[in-house]
Amino acid sequence: MQPQLIICEHCDSVYQRPALAPKQTAHCQRCGALLERGRHLTTDQLLALTVAAAILFMLANAFPIVEISMQGLSNEATLWASVEALAEGRITIIALVTGLSIIFAPALQIILLGWVLYHARSGRIAPGFRTCMRALEHLRPWSMLEVCLLGILIAIIKLAGMLEVHAGLGLWAMAMLTVLIILISGRDVRDLWNELQVPVR
Template sequence: MQPLDLHPSRIICEHCDSLYEASALQAGQSAYCVRCGAVLDRGHRLSIEQLLALTVAAAIMFVFANVFPVISISLQGLTNEVTLWGSVQALAQGRITLIALVVGLAIILAPALQIALLFWVLAHAHRGKIAPGFKACMRALEHLRPWSMLEVCLLGILVAIIKLAGMLDVHAGVGLWAMAMLMVLILLIAGKDIRRLWDELEVGRP
């Protein structure tokens, strides 16, 4: 669900269906529904160029998060490291293969698709053009947002590090720091602000 624009100067609250006159907001300003308190709109803090640059940075962090180990464990001279993909493979080697599929979707496939779709629509928007398949891409981004669970994975890894620290020599790897940065970047780029492209590119909402 998202606020629906019946007219360029009107907006409907996505929670209680109250109708309001839309108004221009400055960076940092927000408009709230008087009836239910939901956020109707926010002032755009980042330009299209900045969003595109952050998307490129997110792609680099995604590569780092999947190439470098997220955690390393040492015990009596023996060391073992694991990457995000390695953790998915480990889960798949047992009776919880379905869990491995869900984890792979949430921490690898969903973020990768988000980054690819964001780069596609923002690269064209940077040139003042509407990306081919724009509506399908924007709808896909809305559906992918709940499936991207990097923050849940990050929290789980931090809990594991704390619990294992008393028994083993545990170190956070480069992949873990890259994943933390990737999580922040995706939250900045793929949030509700990306919906502004509908209006800025003058594309009719589906």
């Protein structure tokens, strides 16, 4: 199919793909069904958010995610230290999956998004565009920041009765990073296929 053509899912009418401004919508002339919705964010905005995500990612890794104290003793844990601690035990495979899903997948997502968006900003197709975009699709289920975040919050609440547990700066960074990644890697980025007119092949 030609990428510049668009088919109404309800009545099979074919249209030229319209150029939509952000938040504009296109409807089928025959049956009125929604054909396409304009992007929420421009490429510039997406790129700016990606840079913000990169900074938050560094903060999430550099600062402790939890601080635990008990009877005057205190301890902090960073993401990396938690993965390392897991790797030392007998559950190395869990450490591997955890490291992959909370450190490597988000890092790769940020790098790929930055690469693709940086080029798209000036209307160019990034070298390796297809590979990057497909990798981004495959990475989405691997990036389990939100699951991890939920786990940490539950642990903090459960431990709060016994110990003094505080959310560290790293945790706040991680929370914001989670929201940003969901926002950036959504449909708006997939629209680059059409916008740059890259044949899917």
